[in-house]
Amino acid sequence: MEVFTTDRIRNVVLLGHGGAGKTSLVEAMAYLSGMTTRMGKISDGNTISDFDKEEIKRQFSIHTSVVPVIWDNTKINFLDTPGYFDFVGEVEEAVSVADAAIIVVSGKNGIEVGTKKAWDICEKYNLPRMIFVTEMDIDNASFRQVVEDLQQLYGKRIAPFHLPIRENEKFVGYINVVRKSAQRWNDKGEVVECEIPEYSQNNLGICTDALMEAVAETSEEFMERYFNGDEFSENEIRQALRVNVADASMVPVSMGSSILAQGMYTLLDDIIKYFPSPDKRSCTGINAKSNEVYSADYDFSKPKSAYIFKTIVDPFIGKYSLIKVNSGVLKTDDLLFNHHRDTEGRIGKLYVMCGSKPQEVPELHAGDIGALAKLSGAMTTDSLSTRANPILFIRTSISEPYTGMRYKAKNKGDEDKISQALQKIMQEDLTIKTVNDSANHQTLIYGIGEQQLEVLVETLKNKYKVEIELSRPKVAFRETIRGTSDVEYKYKKQSGGHGQYGHVKMRFSPSGNLEEAYEFSQEVVGGAVPKNFFPAVEKGLQEGVQKGPLAAYPVLGIKAVLYDGSYHAVDSSEMAFKVAAREALKKGILEAKPVLLEPIASLKITLPDVYTGDVMGDLNKKRARVLGMTPDNKGTTEILADIPYIELYGYGTRLRSMTQGSGDFSYQFARYEQAPEEVARVQMEERASKLASEEDK
Template sequence: MDAERIRNLALVSTTGAGKTSLAEAMLFSAKAVSRLGSVDEGTATLDFEAEETKRKLSITTAFHPLQWRKTTVQLMDTPGEDNFVGETKVALRVADSVVFVVDAVDPVKPQTLKVWSMVRERGLPAVFFVNRMDRERASFDAAVETLKEALELRLVPVAVPIGAAESFRGLVDLVRMKAFLAKDDGTVEAAEIPAEMAETVQELRGNLVEYAAESDDGLLEKFLEGEDLTPEEIVQGLRAGISGGGFVPVCCGAAVRNIGASTLLDLVVDFLPSPVDRGPVTGRDPKTGEEVTREPTAEAPFSALVFKTITDPYAGRLSVLRIFSGTLRPDGNLLNPNSGATERYGQVLSLEGASQKPVEAAGPGQVVALAKLKETATGHTLCAPEAPIRLEFVELPTPVLSYAIKPKSRGDEEKIAQALSRLQEEDLTLKVRRNPQTRELIISGMGQIHIDTLVERMARKFGVQVALSEPRIPYLETISTTKKGVIYRHKKQTGGAGQFAEVHFDISPLPRGRGFEFEEALVGMNVPRNFVPAVEKGLHEAMESGPLAGYPVVDVKVRFYDGKSHEVDSSEMAFKIAAIQCFKKGVLEARPKLLEPIVKMTITVPDDAVGDIIGDLNGRRGKVMGMKPGHGFQVVEALVPLAEVQKYALDLNSLTAGRGTFTMEPAHYEAVPPNLAEKIVAAAKAAKEEG
């Protein structure tokens, strides 16, 4: 397939703008599907997962190609919900252009700036689509002005609505100077431009021509000399301006009524770039590390990026890849430079919503899938074995919300591990780890909706029912002062051989982070040296569960300087028991204290929310370490006890109306305030008594 006739397109938005409805309208207009799918009715081709149908929102990126004016448009319908922003970021990595869908009544929502910044970071040409023009209070002009101000864009209307709200019935295409009116059967028909709009349309058309002319020196000269630009020249100029980022076109419609979809497809074909227009892809030679390029042609050596993995208990594993160069045909071998493996594959599959269709060949710009690759994961490159190249992936957002997870049924431990492993292959923003101290299995995700859908998918796809709980805080215990001359005698006589051991310790605190030190300082032969390893082993065992609340003991030095033994009743076990009890006695006498984990937080919030955020952090025993100004936002750096921010993602959303983001990483341990320590110790003892 000619790469010039490919448009690789990501549809992005924030929640509720009607992005998937627009994708459904585009598919219907192009006759790629036989009926207009509806998100509300659960019949959408692209929202086919059970969790998507239930929530009426996109959770994963869905794919479907369509044909429009002899051009293949590869649609990628990305999630708008912030919990699944990782899916959107990955799709933008492999897209050539973007349609950004906004709501006509509320065009700039809390996450609009975040999503738009991701588009700009990738340098992708874009078209804005003002959707839901049939809503009450819908205003195209107001929406355009709001977008201009909030995103600081040069927006140029390429279509304007005919009517608004209840009277909205079509639009005027300013490029072709035609009106398109909605019909009852969900299609549109060309019509004359309404007379009452003629003056406005001519003015906007003049602005459009001026934007087109300024993008090309030859066209500008012709325009300034007063000559009319041809429709082809207008398209040429607008395409150059859009690809160069000089301005962003904006059109409008009502997706659920299929108004505007065909005009948008014309804009996509005319104005947005092909893989050839985007130029060669750059990567690294996996052996030398040198930069190498691949031309986006069918004849070039093959290269593709695996940007998504789909797992299914029945159909198996699909690796979804975007082709950057070369041609992929069924039944061949590809090199994976990330794993070093040569992968054998069979069919090449085109993804069409929930179904897959075999294809005979696929080239630059196309998104296809290969089944059952053994050593290929998301983020890996596949390339021709004779021309190796390794393509970069993206840095994914860090999970912000964690839960302890366990199966509801005993015996499902193995099933839960397998299910989480499969889900991690699909979703790189899901993190799974086992806390060695609390022995809990912890899952971390991008928010509550993300975690909830993962739990639902585990039940539906893998038959595992799980329970979630707040993770236990990994507190530690230590001592505040030195205690010398701690003596413990272990003596037991129950008939037959007895047990006897006596140890003398000096116990002292170490600087934070030093862990444990053991010093053997025996003199004389009161304690045979062969019992020293048993003493040290007993100390390590005693440190696993401190006497204060049962948490591990850290930053302690024990000096073993004397003791007593019995030639018959002393044994390694006796000295181990004596060491354990002497250590516990000494810790309790050396003013023990609890330590809690402190995390470093980097919080990005709008300027108007900074005061609330700082006040909230102070209420969480946090320490603000600094602030960095940005354009319309502030970055707040703080140190906060982990116990105070386990569900901070939910609280930050509430404080900033969903506009704030944060990252969190372990920093160090600090002493728990005495009043809180008493409560923690009491709770730990109560839990122990309850078993």
Template sequence: MKAYETSYIRNIALLGHGSTGKTTLAEAMLYAAGMTSRLGKVESGSTVSDFDPEEIKRKISIRTSLVPILWKDYKLNLLDTPGYFDFVGGVKEAVSVADGALIVIKASAGVEVGTEKAWEIATEADIPKMLFITEMDAPNVNIEAILTTCKEKFGTSIAPVQVPWYEKGQFVGYVHVLKMLGRRFDGQKVVTCPIPDHLEEAIKPIRTMILEAVAETDEVLMEKYFAEEELTPEEIEKAYKKGVMNKEIVPVLCGSAVNATGISVLMDTMVSLFPAPNEAKPSIGIHQKTEEVKEIACSNDEKKSIFIFKTIVDPFIGKLSLFKVKTGTIKTDDALLNVRAGEVERFSHLYVLSGKEQKEVAALYPGDIGAVAKLKTPRTGDTMADKDFAYQYEPMVFPKGLVKKAIFPTGKGDEEKMSSSLMKLMAEDYTLSVENDKETHETILCGIGEQQLDVVVSMLKNKFKVDVYLAQPTTPYRETIKGKANVRGKHKKQSGGHGQYGDVVMAFEPSGDLEMPYVFEEKIFGGSVPKQYFPAVEKGLEECTLKGVLAGYPVVGVKAVLLDGSYHPVDSSEMAFKMATTLAFKEGVGKASPTLLEPIAHVEIKVPDEYTGDIMGDMKKRRGHMIGMDQRDSKQVIIAEVPLAELYTYATDVRSMTQGRGEVDYYFERYEEAPVDIQQKVIAARA
């Protein structure tokens, strides 16, 4: 594949709700550009971008794929992203290197939750947007209703470029309102023709909308518009592109990916309206030493630098690092410094990916997207550059995985294999993480949703040949006491030779500090227990607090006072006093009203107003305690305290209750006494 210069490159993220037809649209573009001889289908697993066995099996995208489209003199780097929330990490990767976002809407479904999420993500990334309404040939499509919803949800920037043209219920063409031309489909071609009379009325409000949007981009045009002077086609087109680049105008186009109609017009429009990388907003660079922030334009004027936005780890081909060239021209055999790791690595081969296919190239110009294999140090978010390039690009921020499951290998001795395979999957997906619980000795897998964790289990089995299963994590309960008890612990054992003798009288009561396992004091008078045995008593106490008397959980908040005791000049030893303390602890804690404490989390749930009732009702079922409410970004934030045991899959449950519009964050707050019925269940389960 030849190298394309910066002004002939367009980097576009395909965004939208799950199953709206993003992958099918990418296939239609490949076909319309003559790069494939037939349309690949998601159903048959024959698409270019969904090549992973998991994607073929599930018939959904689970990772972002790069699909370069060579259209006329241009190269469109399409980043086909997953639509399902569990795989949002892939969307974040795509928008970090895209210079424009094409949001796909299925005509039969209209604006869905994923459409709103895609809009939010593209807006946050501060890149120009375009909407494409696909499946226009489906029966009973109401494009006016879709446009009205778009304006309600996304504001007045929505500006349709086309008015669809139907004959006998069939989608046969459209009117290009920007150019005021009729366009009729002739197989895969689009033929220019007069505007049909019956569409004149439908065109007027759309044309007015476009002229208003265009006039707002320029004071001179605004004056002409209000003076009712005619704007020239050149003025309209130039101002329209300026409006798109400034994120003031969002064009809307329509067509059908399944039948490949309207696709060539879409690609022409993306070329003409979306910015080339050197026209797009500059990248943010942070100086390695001074932390000074600088805007770095995509050009050949600077030293060489790239940003690694994605990592693919394959058991056979090794690690592939996908990158965007930010400055300079990258060539085979270039040696670049990994700014984070401080290591220089040589690029022995450069590739352009098209789905799973790797095409070798000799050079990549600024703004292009490529891949390099088998580098040792790079990871997602790294900057690699010439040694005297002093800046590091802003890293991506990934959402935190709050759905948690304990993961266990099925086979004995597979722990290490499971661990190393998980590390490889985490290198690919930064929304996945692993926590090793030292207390329960469980490996906790954290992700965005249960579907994502299910894919991990499947990948471990099929890709890395390690069988695993998931379970609910063990909740880290604690034990403490509410009352007081004075007890004697005596350890006396006589055998041939020296015996064992240790005797302690101890008082147990709450210390009031649940952060500390125990507080130890001694109030011995008259040397009934010599000082040399005090450390042995404390050591026995320390060991006893590791496992409580109720259910074997660690003990906290206990004050133990050594009051009295006795010793034998020959048979007493440190071990004997340790054993005596153990006996005293078990009896004393058992008599001092032992109780179980459960971990409580501080939870914040951000939802649209209409879902607050459902969330609060569900809170009661989870034994949650409301603290308050707050307003943030036009959404309600419900603040509560909830037992941690109720939260392991709560992020998924909130998405279900809010149709994907809710977000959750939580962190451990403190321990408090569990209700009696919960205590009984936990103790019975541990028996």
């Protein structure tokens, strides 16, 4: 592929709700640019972007893919992102290196939750953006409704560029609002000038007013002229658009049909006209040597630096680190330093990814997006630079996963293979995490949602030839006491030769500290239990608190005092006193009002105000205590609540269902509290049956 200088590059991320048409839009633009000879279809599984087996099978995007489209001597790096919320990590990685965004909206479905989320992430990164309304060839698609809804949500920033022309319920052309001219497609698919239909005049007037108002908002001079009734020239409008689209104060809206490849020429032209090249965007890092701010700013004349925004690990094609060059020009065999890993090495060949296919290039200029193969030790969000000028760029903030499942190998002996495969998957997807919960003898895997974990199971099976089973995770209940007890236990065993003898008298009471399992002290007088056996007594307690007598859960908050006992000069041993203390603990707990403790989480939910009632009602059903509600006066409310961990299973799916996908949540461990009697009873019965079945095996 040809090498492109910074001013001839555009990095554009495609965002929007799942199914809005992002992948089809890329396919249409790739076809029109001559990159492909025929347009692929999602239903046929032959698109450039969705090449993964799971994407083809499920017919939606799972990974971000990079598709460089050459148009008017400019390379547009399209980052096609998933629209489903489970794969938000892919979106966050792509947005971190984009210089502009196209929010894709279905003309049939209109504004959806994914549209609003796309807008919010653009606001977070201050990205210039356009909105492209797809599916205009469908009968019930309404461009006018989409524009009105957008204006209601985002005000005067919304500037419609086009209007559809429909005849006999077919999409036959469009009106250019800036030029106030109309074009239609002839039988050969070519655009020809035509008269603006009379029935479109009213809508054109509405769109023209909206566009003029948006232009007027850009300066005081324009605002004054607008109120005086002056007309803006086409050049003035376009100049205002260039400036204000670039600083995100104006958002153009255009439309077309990806399936018919209509509206694509105009969109590609507008991307080059109005979206900034990387050198018009800022990019700063920190010099690791001097601790000073380093303004990379995609300047080709500065020392080389790059940022790894995504990693591809595939058992067939190998590992690729996807990078954006933040300064300088990268060339084949350049020596690059990774300060995070303290490693330096030659990068070998340079590639540009075209969907799944890497194409070799001799160099990559500042602002360009490319790939490095087999970069040793490098991880997503690492920075690359030179050892003489080590630069660290801000790591992308990736969403934390809160949906956890227990997993087991389906086939014994596959544990190591599964572990290695998961390590590779976690290099690709930073929203997947594994946790070894040794206290509950389970391994957990966390993701953003259940659908993501389902895809992971299939990926392990198809790519890595290993299978896992997902199940509900065990909740980390604990046991403690509410009363006091005074017990003794004598361990005596005679079996020929030396016997075993250990005798302890102990008091047990609540320590008041649920952070620690136990506190141990001794008040032995007169050498009833020799000092050298005190450590053995404590060791017995250590073993005993691992499994409590109620339901074999670990014990918390016990204060144990050894105050008396006896020993045998010959038969007493450390082992005997350890057993005596362990059994005394069990007896002491059962006589001191034992209770089951359940873990409580601090839950934070962010959701639109309209769903607050439904979510509050659900929280009440789940034994949650609402601690506060904070509206932000922008239509969103934050709810803080305490909720038992056992009620959090499946909460992500439940919350999405209640809020139509617009609610987000996070939680963290808060403390342990006494479980209600009915919950404790169920837990003890379940544990008793499980322990019995384990003993039978």
